[in-house]
Amino acid sequence: MKKTxxxxxxxxxxxDKTIQRYIAKRKPITLYGPVQYxxxxxGKRLRAVLLLLSSQxxxxxxxxxxxxxxxxxxxxxFSLVHDDIMDQDDLRRGRATIHKKWNTNIAILSxxxxxAIAFKALNQSPEKHIQKLVExxxxxxxxxxxxxxxxxxxxxxxxxxxxxxxKMISQKTALLFSLSAQMGAILGxxxxxxxxxxxxxxxxxxxxxxxxxxxxxxxxxxxxxxKNIGSxxxxxxxxxxxxxxxxxxxxxxxxxxxxxxxxxDIRKKTLxxxxxxxxxxxxxxxxxxxxxxxxxxxxxxxxxFKNTKTKQTLIQLAHHMWKREN
Amino acid sequence: MKKTxxxxxxxxxxxDKTIQRYIAKRKPITLYGPVQYxxxxxGKRLRAVLLLLSSQxxxxxxxxxxxxxxxxxxxxxFSLVHDDIMDQDDLRRGRATIHKKWNTNIAILSxxxxxAIAFKALNQSPEKHIQKLVExxxxxxxxxxxxxxxxxxxxxxxxxxxxxxxKMISQKTALLFSLSAQMGAILGxxxxxxxxxxxxxxxxxxxxxxxxxxxxxxxxxxxxxxKNIGSxxxxxxxxxxxxxxxxxxxxxxxxxxxxxxxxxDIRKKTLxxxxxxxxxxxxxxxxxxxxxxxxxxxxxxxxxFKNTKTKQTLIQLAHHMWKREN
Numbered sequence: 001m002k003k004t005x006x007x008x009x010x011x012x013x014x015x016d017k018t019i020q021r022y023i024a025k026r027k028p029i030t031l032y033g034p035v036q037y038x039x040x041x042x043g044k045r046l047r048a049v050l051l052l053l054s055s056q057x058x059x060x061x062x063x064x065x066x067x068x069x070x071x072x073x074x075x076x077x078f079s080l081v082h083d084d085i086m087d088q089d090d091l092r093r094g095r096a097t098i099h100k101k102w103n104t105n106i107a108i109l110s111x112x113x114x115x116a117i118a119f120k121a122l123n124q125s126p127e128k129h130i131q132k133l134v135e136x137x138x139x140x141x142x143x144x145x146x147x148x149x150x151x152x153x154x155x156x157x158x159x160x161x162x163x164x165x166x167k168m169i170s171q172k173t174a175l176l177f178s179l180s181a182q183m184g185a186i187l188g189x190x191x192x193x194x195x196x197x198x199x200x201x202x203x204x205x206x207x208x209x210x211x212x213x214x215x216x217x218x219x220x221x222x223x224x225x226x227k228n229i230g231s232x233x234x235x236x237x238x239x240x241x242x243x244x245x246x247x248x249x250x251x252x253x254x255x256x257x258x259x260x261x262x263x264x265d266i267r268k269k270t271l272x273x274x275x276x277x278x279x280x281x282x283x284x285x286x287x288x289x290x291x292x293x294x295x296x297x298x299x300x301x302x303x304x305f306k307n308t309k310t311k312q313t314l315i316q317l318a319h320h321m322w323k324r325e326n
Numbered sequence: 327m328k329k330t331x332x333x334x335x336x337x338x339x340x341x342d343k344t345i346q347r348y349i350a351k352r353k354p355i356t357l358y359g360p361v362q363y364x365x366x367x368x369g370k371r372l373r374a375v376l377l378l379l380s381s382q383x384x385x386x387x388x389x390x391x392x393x394x395x396x397x398x399x400x401x402x403x404f405s406l407v408h409d410d411i412m413d414q415d416d417l418r419r420g421r422a423t424i425h426k427k428w429n430t431n432i433a434i435l436s437x438x439x440x441x442a443i444a445f446k447a448l449n450q451s452p453e454k455h456i457q458k459l460v461e462x463x464x465x466x467x468x469x470x471x472x473x474x475x476x477x478x479x480x481x482x483x484x485x486x487x488x489x490x491x492x493k494m495i496s497q498k499t500a501l502l503f504s505l506s507a508q509m510g511a512i513l514g515x516x517x518x519x520x521x522x523x524x525x526x527x528x529x530x531x532x533x534x535x536x537x538x539x540x541x542x543x544x545x546x547x548x549x550x551x552x553k554n555i556g557s558x559x560x561x562x563x564x565x566x567x568x569x570x571x572x573x574x575x576x577x578x579x580x581x582x583x584x585x586x587x588x589x590x591d592i593r594k595k596t597l598x599x600x601x602x603x604x605x606x607x608x609x610x611x612x613x614x615x616x617x618x619x620x621x622x623x624x625x626x627x628x629x630x631f632k633n634t635k636t637k638q639t640l641i642q643l644a645h646h647m648w649k650r651e652n
Contacts (some may be wrong), residue, residue, distance in 0.1 A: 032476035082438060086431040105412040108434060109475055112408060115441050116467035123460040130457045135447040141442035149357035149435055 004193060004313050008049055011062070011069075015048045018070040022117045025053060034098045034110045038077060041093040046178055048073040049317065050205070051184040054198045056310045058188025064126055065187040068133060071122035072180045075137070078114035079144055079176075081107055086152060087235055110237040115141070129186055136186075140179040149170025154238040161265035166207070173213075174206030181205075192271050194305070201314075208294035212241035215287050216326065219275060224326045230271055234259060240290065244283045295322045330639050334375055337388070337395075341374045344396040350445045360424045360436045364403060373502055374399040375643065376531070377510040380524045382516025382636045385538035386574055390452055391513040394459060396446035398506045401463070404440035404460055405470055405502075412478060413561055441467070453511050459521050462512075464603040466505040473498025480564040492533070499539075500532030507531075520631070527627040527640075535622035535647060541566035542652065545601060550652045556597055560585060564617065570609045577607060621648045 018041060026032045026296030048069040055065035084097040085107050091097065099107035122137055123130060150168040154160045167244075185195040216225060217232040218241060232239055236259055245251030254277050263266040278284040298318055305311050329647030345365060352358045374395040381391035409415075410423040411433050417423065425433035448463055449456060455536055476494040480486045508527030513519040542551060543558040544567060558565050562585055580603050587593040604610040631637050 028472060028475050030479045031472060034517075065395060079469075082434055086434060105478060106475075108408055108412060109471055109478070111438075112441070113468060113471035114477075115438070116464055116471060119445055119460060120468065123457060123464060127457050129451060130460065131453050134445060134456065134460060138442055138446040138449060142439060142446065145356060145435055145439035145442060146354060149354050149432075149439075152431060153354060153356045266365070268464070279636040 001073065004149055004316050007313060008053075008317070011049055011052045012045045015045065015052065015066060015073065018066050018121070019074060022070070022074070022121055022288045025238050030106070031109060031113060034102055034106055035114060037101070038081060038092075038098060038110065039318060041095050043073075043077070043093060045073055046078050046209075046317075046321065047180040050177060050202060050314075051180040053310055053314050053317065054181040054184030054202070055188040056118065056184075057305060057308070057314060058185055058190045058194060058196070062188075065184055066185050067121050067124035068187055069180075071118045071137065072176060072183070073143075074107075074114050074118040074121060076176060078111045079148070080120060081111040081114065083148060086148070087237075089227065089231060089235075091227040094223075101150060125187060126307060132186060133183055140175050143171040143175045147175070151237065155236040157238075160238045160243060162243055167205060168208040168238075170203070173210035174203045177206030177209065178203035183316075197301045198305055201298050204294045204298035204301065205321065208291050208298065209289060211240045212243050212321075212324065215284070215291070216324075217241075218271070218278065219284070220325060226326060230258065230267065230274075234261075234267070235287050240287055241278065241283060244286055245278075247280070248281065251277070251283065268308075291322075332640050334379075334643070335376045337375055338371045341371065341378065341392060341395045341399065344392050344447070345400060348396070348400070351578070356432070357439060358433060360428055360432055361440060363427070364391060364407060364424060364436065366416075367421050369399075369403070369556060371393040371399055372643075372647065373402050373506040374537075376528060376640075379636055379640050379643065380507040380528070381514040381517055382510075383524070383631060383634070383640060384511055384520060388514075391510055394448035394509050395446045395506075395515055396508070397444045397463065398502060399511075400440050400444040400447060401467060401470075402502060404437045404444060405474070407440065409474060411437075412474070413557075413563075415553065415557060416522070417553040420549075441472040450591060451513060458512060459509055462505050462509060466501050469497040469501045473501070477563065481562040486564045486569060488566075488569055491564055491566065494564075495533060495536040496529070497509060499536035500529045503532030503535065504529035509591025523627045523630055524585045529623050530620045530624035530627065531644060531647065534617050535623065537566045537613060537617050537620065538647075538650065540567050541610070541617070542650075543567075544604065545610070552652060556584065556593065556600075560587075560593065566613055567604065567609060570612055571604070574607065577603070577609065617648075 013082050018030045023032055023039065051069040051072055052062050052065055056062040076252065080092060081098055084092055085099045085104055089097055097107070098110050119134070119137070122133055125133055147168055151172055153166070168209045178199050179202070182195055182199035185198040190198065214232065217239065218230055220229065233242060233255065242255045245255050254274055258267070258270050258274050261270055295318060299315065302311060302314060349358055349361050377395045377398055378388050378391055380639065382388040404484070406418065407424055410418055410634055411425045411430055415423055416426045423433070424436050435603065445460070445463070448459055448495065473494055477498055480490070504525050508521055508525035511524040516524065540558065543565065544556055548555045559568060559581065568581045573583050580600055584593070584596050584600050587596055621644060625641060628637060628640060
């Protein structure tokens with residue numbers, strides 16, 4: 001376990017160095033200062049690790065995948081910067097968001113340049129794969145925007161069903177995980193069937209990850225989470241929790257009460273009540289069951305691969321995500 | 327002349343159809359509705375035409391360049407949508423801007439998806455050119471963001487000199503023109519020297535175009551311009567006009583007075599006075615001289631090319647831009 005952690009950390013370090021090649025010491029500082037600040041805030045780098053391990057699962061030399069790994073991480077950070085503006089979130093990774101620390105204009109532009117840099121990074125991959133990678137990556141980027149548009153649209157709709165929600169998160173979240181694994185597979189030289197299995201592995205991980213996010217938004221600890229507890233729900237977002245709760249009258253009432261509270265102290269008290277409701281109503285258990293189902297589906301997709309060290313690391317990555325607290 | 331106009335219009339029509347393939351009938355409508363609205367507003371499609379004609383100058387078949395032409399036009403529109411938010415401009419092409427008609431979130435997301443679609447479109451170009459095109463295009467996109475960051479930074483600086491300004495517009499405006507001509511050249515199969523000449527042709531056109539924009543912002547007619555007269559200056563932007571005027575004390579005073587007026591009626595009266603000052607001080611003449619210099623430099627870059635119909639069309643395009651009123 002320790003050895004695996006060490007290996008993954010070393011991959012992250014190398015990928016972070018690659019990112020720095022695209023942003024360090026660039027001008028103007030009014031643009032790259034905020035960009036650097038955002039990356040300095042850390043982050044799990046899950047998508048990049050997934051890409052590198054997927055590549056390594058197919059062929060040992062993951063070096064040719066390092067730019068694509070940087071690219072997915074940069075695109076992910078682009079989406080965080082812009083989502084934070086749209087969601088008016090003040091905290092990210094325990095620190096002020098760019099639009100809060102600077103202003104909205106700087107946050108828009110920081111996100112924009114990250115999107116541009118992501119393609120520049122991706123384009124450093126081996127030429128024979130470029131057209132396919134750019135196809136997958138630009139489609140993923142489009143899907144990300146469509147998912148975010150749905151997410152925002154859902155905020156003002158009361159008719160959002162579980163299926164709508166799952167479609168939304170498949171674009172907003174799972175797509176970037178699935179394309180990370182798929183691009184890693186391609187760069188590793190995977191056969192079609194392997195590419196498909198890894199793509200699906202990423203997809204299921206991503207679905208599990210987002211539903212987990214929805215649950216953690218309510219049941220986690222603010223200090224561990226690095227952002228305000230209940231912020232998604234308070235913003236009127238449709239989450240897996242709010243959709244399950246809305247199926248029952250009492251649940252919908254609970255969500256509405258929680259959302260309508262603007263006083264921070266009262267909301268914290270209501271949060272406790274809401275948490276008790278999630279347990280007593282079975283909503284939390286049903287949500288956890290869904291999370292478990294997706295993680296299990298992800299792990300199943302690895303069955304066809306030979307039992308190598310990298311496969312063990314991928315399995316541990318999934319388990320590590322499964323029990324995450326932030 | 328009429329025949330040339332007809333030819334250019336036909337290129338634009340075909341390119342617009344290509345754009346529609348990427349945005350028409352896509353969902354969600356909360357995202358693609360505003361995107362469609364923005365394209366319906368028209369626009370000169372100058373960058374796309376420049377790309378297609380540059381391609382045609384080298385080899386007759388421009389069809390292989392149509393996706394790249396759509397890509398530069400889409401990227402240009404991305405930057406307009408986001409710039410309008412940052413500059414708080416309410417009018418574009420005589421209609422409400424996206425953030426005004428909808429809201430800032432929708433405008434951010436509309437811009438984002440356009441950036442993504444631009445790469446998807448570019449990637450439909452012939453495979454042998456993809457890596458080079460993505461390199462040029464992503465660098466151009468980065469430069470665009472850097473130029474916009476400088477433009478915003480300059481608003482709160484009083485020490486911006488002519489050289490700083492020229493560097494800023496070379497990124498914010500000229501780069502997209504130069505990469506359009508360069509990509510057209512590459513797709514047409516140009517030799518290195520031809521690619522360089524066309525790249526420079528585009529660059530000089532772009533420089534001329536932006537300085538002209540600065541002048542038209544003050545001396546044009548609101549109805550013809552399709553946006554508020556003096557809006558750049560009123561927003562505190564550094565323009566070629568404001569920089570020349572600031573060299574002289576009276577000029578700086580005039581700019582300051584004009585910028586500080588919040589009452590719309592008073593500003594319109596001051597505008598007349600400011601226009602008279604621009605003429606009497608020679609600022610307008612010096613600005614026009616700079617515009618002429620850049621257009622002439624652009625035309626000089628075409629000298630080495632054989633005198634074909636396409637070359638004549640490119641020359642006419644430059645002349646058409648030279649005498650534009652909006």
